[in-house]
Amino acid sequence: MSAEPPASPDIAALVAELNRRVGLETVPTTTEIDKSLIRKFAIAIGDPDPLYQDEAYARTTRFGGIIAPPTFVSALMTGHWPEIVARGLPFQKELHLEDKVTLDRDIRPGDVLTRFARFTGAYAKETPRGARLYQTNEFLVHDAAGERVAHVDITSVAF
């Protein structure tokens, strides 16, 4: 018998069960991005930069036209995250913990973007306040030519 006590068997079994979801993907959705979507997002985050709203101004910048703010990728997640996260776990609370976003190029009006989320893993940590169960997912955005536009690694925690 090992000198170290095993991790809580329920948690270990839960992690093993969740890891059978690895590779599970949401059904891709496709949206044509338009100026009003970008404008609505910029207003919601209170960013007054005319680069996100004023085509005449944006043409004078190095971008040559309206682009979306760097965090606009969050407006594309409906139906993918948190839907990909396993819910109904035996914990009181579930929280969004971290996002790591890689932006391959700017998002612009007229882009036809297809995206989906993929379950990438689960792990547990014991803390003085009890077990915490982490789930990791990735969110991928591609354009109509199949080129990757953005990638997000998302971690959530249940405790």
Add this chain to the structure above:
Amino acid sequence: MSISRPLPSEADPIATGMQLPPLAIDVTRRQLVKFAGAVDDYEPLHFDHLFVVERGYDGVIAHGWLTGALMCRVATQWPPLAGARFTSVRVRYARPNLPGPSTYFGQVVHTFTDAADRHVELELWGENPAGERIVEGAATAVLEA
């Protein structure tokens, strides 16, 4: 007047260790609803007080992504980064962001110029009125040299 001392306009506007101007934002419940609409995310945790209280929270909390977006505004609104392309953003949610005052900060942690571009790496974070971190992260931006 000495001409050897560079005028502010001649000094490098981006240098390692430089603090960005903090951004004080009063996050309102109205803003949570606007953000829910803008990103098409109607999770009740962000606007339905009775729903969240029944689940053990004190009240509605901001969407993680909204908090992250507010934090990133410190960088995107910094004049020396006008015209910069943001290539990565990292956001870690440290504490629930409750409606009310919050302040966001940034600092240049590294900057270098290669053959074509100026690269800027920033540390970003946000605090609640108690001075506790609600969010922390980083961003990288590229400026044409």
